[in-house]
Amino acid sequence: MSSTSTEREGAPASWEVFLRPRRGLAHQHMGSVRADDAAMALGRARDLYIRRGDPLSLWVVRSDAVHAVSPDERDPYFSNARHKPYRYPEQYAPLTGQFTEFREEGRDDDHHP
Amino acid sequence: MTTTRDAAPAPEALRTDADLAVHLLRLGDDALVLGQRLCQWITRAPTIEEDLALSNIALDLVGHARTLLTLSGRLDGTGRTEDDLAFTRADREFTNALLTELPNGDFAVTVARQLAYTHYAVLYYEALAAGCADAELAGFGARAAKEVAFHRLHADNWTRRLGLGTPESARRMQAGLDRVWPYTAELFDEDDVLRRLAAAGTVPSPAPSRPLWEQRVSEVVTRAGLTVPEPRWQARGGRAGLHTEEFGPLVAELQSVRRQFPGGTW
Amino acid sequence: MRVPRQYVRDPGDEPPAAQDELLAHFDTLIASGETVEPRDWMPDGYRRMLLRQIAQHAHSEIIGMQPEGAWLTRAPSLHRKSVLIAKVQDEAGHGLYLYSAAETLGVDRADLLDALHRGRQRFAATFNHPALTWADTGAIAWLTDGAAVINQAPLCRTSYGPYARAMRRVCQEEAFHVRQGYDMMRALCEGTPEQKRMAQDAVDRWWLPAVALMFGPPDTEAAGAGGSDARTAALGASVSRRAIAWGIKHHTNDELRQRFVDSVVPQAERLGLTLPDPAIRWNEERGHYDFTPVDWETYRDALGDDTHWARQRIAHRRAAHEDGAWVREAAAAYAAREAVRSGTGGTGDAGDAGSTGGTGSTEESA
Numbered sequence: 190m191s192s193t194s195t196e197r198e199g200a201p202a203s204w205e206v207f208l209r210p211r212r213g214l215a216h217q218h219m220g221s222v223r224a225d226d227a228a229m230a231l232g233r234a235r236d237l238y239i240r241r242g243d244p245l246s247l248w249v250v251r252s253d254a255v256h257a258v259s260p261d262e263r264d265p266y267f268s269n270a271r272h273k274p275y276r277y278p279e280q281y282a283p284l285t286g287q288f289t290e291f292r293e294e295g296r297d298d299d300h301h302p
Numbered sequence: 303m304t305t306t307r308d309a310a311p312a313p314e315a316l317r318t319d320a321d322l323a324v325h326l327l328r329l330g331d332d333a334l335v336l337g338q339r340l341c342q343w344i345t346r347a348p349t350i351e352e353d354l355a356l357s358n359i360a361l362d363l364v365g366h367a368r369t370l371l372t373l374s375g376r377l378d379g380t381g382r383t384e385d386d387l388a389f390t391r392a393d394r395e396f397t398n399a400l401l402t403e404l405p406n407g408d409f410a411v412t413v414a415r416q417l418a419y420t421h422y423a424v425l426y427y428e429a430l431a432a433g434c435a436d437a438e439l440a441g442f443g444a445r446a447a448k449e450v451a452f453h454r455l456h457a458d459n460w461t462r463r464l465g466l467g468t469p470e471s472a473r474r475m476q477a478g479l480d481r482v483w484p485y486t487a488e489l490f491d492e493d494d495v496l497r498r499l500a501a502a503g504t505v506p507s508p509a510p511s512r513p514l515w516e517q518r519v520s521e522v523v524t525r526a527g528l529t530v531p532e533p534r535w536q537a538r539g540g541r542a543g544l545h546t547e548e549f550g551p552l553v554a555e556l557q558s559v560r561r562q563f564p565g566g567t568w
Numbered sequence: 569m570r571v572p573r574q575y576v577r578d579p580g581d582e583p584p585a586a587q588d589e590l591l592a593h594f595d596t597l598i599a600s601g602e603t604v605e606p607r608d609w610m611p612d613g614y615r616r617m618l619l620r621q622i623a624q625h626a627h628s629e630i631i632g633m634q635p636e637g638a639w640l641t642r643a644p645s646l647h648r649k650s651v652l653i654a655k656v657q658d659e660a661g662h663g664l665y666l667y668s669a670a671e672t673l674g675v676d677r678a679d680l681l682d683a684l685h686r687g688r689q690r691f692a693a694t695f696n697h698p699a700l701t702w703a704d705t706g707a708i709a710w711l712t713d714g715a716a717v718i719n720q721a722p723l724c725r726t727s728y729g730p731y732a733r734a735m736r737r738v739c740q741e742e743a744f745h746v747r748q749g750y751d752m753m754r755a756l757c758e759g760t761p762e763q764k765r766m767a768q769d770a771v772d773r774w775w776l777p778a779v780a781l782m783f784g785p786p787d788t789e790a791a792g793a794g795g796s797d798a799r800t801a802a803l804g805a806s807v808s809r810r811a812i813a814w815g816i817k818h819h820t821n822d823e824l825r826q827r828f829v830d831s832v833v834p835q836a837e838r839l840g841l842t843l844p845d846p847a848i849r850w851n852e853e854r855g856h857y858d859f860t861p862v863d864w865e866t867y868r869d870a871l872g873d874d875t876h877w878a879r880q881r882i883a884h885r886r887a888a889h890e891d892g893a894w895v896r897e898a899a900a901a902y903a904a905r906e907a908v909r910s911g912t913g914g915t916g917d918a919g920d921a922g923s924t925g926g927t928g929s930t931e932e933s934a
Contacts, residue, residue: 225903431931467898
């Protein structure tokens with residue numbers, strides 16, 4: 190994990206803003222606001238990201254509380270997801286229709302479908 | 303709040319309509335004039351976020367004014383629209399409480415004015431929602447109470463931050479409270495119009511909310527490390543059209559374009 | 569203050585890959601139309617160009633609040649007043665979206681504002697024009713925002729992810745600005761002769777700022793008139809080529825300028841207003857409207873940083889910032905004290921207004 194942050198006296202902290210735009214959806218990242226504390230951050234997030242629409246829920250999280258995978262760790266973290274075509278349903282015979290229509294040549298495809 | 307005028311209404315009904323028109327005009331003028339003051343902040347606020355917050359509040363207030371002036375014009379028998387009422391009346395015909403026309407001063411004065419007004423308005427609009435026979439007006443009260451509750455949160459948050467921030471901000475916030483406090487009593491004044499309306503069950507009077515208002519604002523003020531002012535005098539006159547000298551320029555500015563183009567359509 | 573660390577690369581972040589390999593990967597991303605995201609490696613020139621463009625854009629939104637903001641207290645109907653408040657509010661919001669996007673490039677908003685206040689970063693010189701009448705607010709919305717929408721629509725597909733996402737939100741909201749501006753001009757044109765004169769006068773003054781300044785300098789050789797303007801065009805063309813190659817822009821300034829003229833001329837005809845350029849006429853062969861090439865040099869000289877309005881805009885902005893310093897200090901001091909008191913590193917007091925009737929946060933907690 191990287192942990193750099195440039196400190197600057199007297200300016201407010203950054204907060205990431207998440208909004209549930211409507212029922213059935215997860216909270217979505219909207220952007221960020223600057224505020225000195227959580228109450229002000231919520232108020233500002235409301236003023237900035239909820240001028241239209243009728244969302245259901247609002248979160249703010251201090252940006253420096255978010256831990257991210259750094260670029261040099263990225264390959265070990267994410268390369269695992271590719272190269273395993275057998276995880277995808279398209280790789281198998283369909284449940285309906287004729288078996289002859291299922292083309293086998295894609296089976297060992299390296300691609301994310 | 304009104305019956306349609308196809309049948310000849312009883313004299314009391316006419317009187318109630320006239321009273322209600324007066325009352326709604328007062329509430330509408332409060333919202334309009336305070337909204338106008340807040341518009342003067344926009345592009346001048348301490349942060350861009352505050353420009354956004356204050357314009358948001360101003361927008362809600364103008365919205366309240368539009369509803370209230372429209373209803374008032376419908377009830378007073380003149381058929382005046384919201385714009386007729388906002389843009390063609392003379393200064394002396396405005397009936398807002400003096401609190402709402404006080405000049406912005408520094409940010410602390412504005413916060414103090416917001417603190418006093420929003421706590422009052424939430425209480426009054428909630429009372430309107432609960433105690434008003436007319437469905438349209440009660441519905442307006444419910445909607446406005448929710449909007450003003452957010453404005454109140456803004457005022458509470460800033461009162462606390464300025465009160466407990468730096469020595470300078472505490473000094474300014476206390477000065478802001480001292481500046482506006484003598485103008486708060488007028489919000490709760492009850493005259494014959496309000497007494498008749500309340501007695502008839504048409505709308506509630508704001509007077510009974512005053513103790514709760516005092517309790518709530520005192521709590522916010524004392525938790526912010528500040529002192530609730532005890533003014534030796536209480537300003538009154540706005541409801542009778544007797545305004546401060548600073549009010550003239552506000553109205554002149556409000557109406558300038560409209561007056562420059564007689565017969566214009568906008 | 570912190571620049572959020574998930575956005576920042578420090579030397580330790582640098583993977584031990586050769587520069588060419590990084591550059592090749594970056595070029596592949598751009599070529600395949602994928603977005604570049606905050607912690608991706610990017611060439612310095614790309615980062616600088618982006619930062620310059622996003623900052624200038626953000627500053628323009630913030631300064632752009634002033635000419636219209638000056639009319640908030642004078643709007644001639646309560647409907648128009650509401651619309652104008654909502655519009656100016658959107659501009660503040662757009663400025664903040666864009667500052668937020670700029671911060672993902674590892675700069676600090678306070679530094680960006682500081683650069684604006686000290687005149688080290690620019691804003692669109694369009695706003696160095698004064699808004700002299702109520703009709704100016706309509707002309708600004710119709711013409712200037714109309715130009716902005718045409719300019720900005722392609723930026724919704726710009727190669728830098730955070731910028732593209734901010735622009736999608738901006739563009740959605742700007743559509744309302746243009747429509748209401750056109751609607752306001754329509755009302756004036758259908759009003760009294762005096763109102764219509766006011767509308768025409770505003771268009772006479774805002775046409776050139778919109779057509780010239782909102783799109784930037786000429787950047788195709790065809791648009792230059794020769795002489796120093798040809799040099800401007802050649803320089804502009806090289807900058808635009810770079811920006812297009814990087815996927816920051818998708819069209820030349822002159823292409824977008826033409827698109828704007830093509831869209832506005834019929835609108836002006838419907839309004840019964842005359843655009844102040846006698847050269848405007850339909851060119852059957854090109855399938856576009858002809859118009860007078862922008863005399864950029866003359867224009868730029870007339871709008872230097874030293875003119876009355878350029879100084880005024882910055883002075884206004886600085887005064888607001890300086891007058892508000894004690895408020896910002898108070899908020900910071902309060903938060904620092906609360907963080908120490910609660911030992912939670914600044915989670916603040918979301919519930920501190922709860923005693924006044926339960927208006928506190930109703931959000932579920934994360």
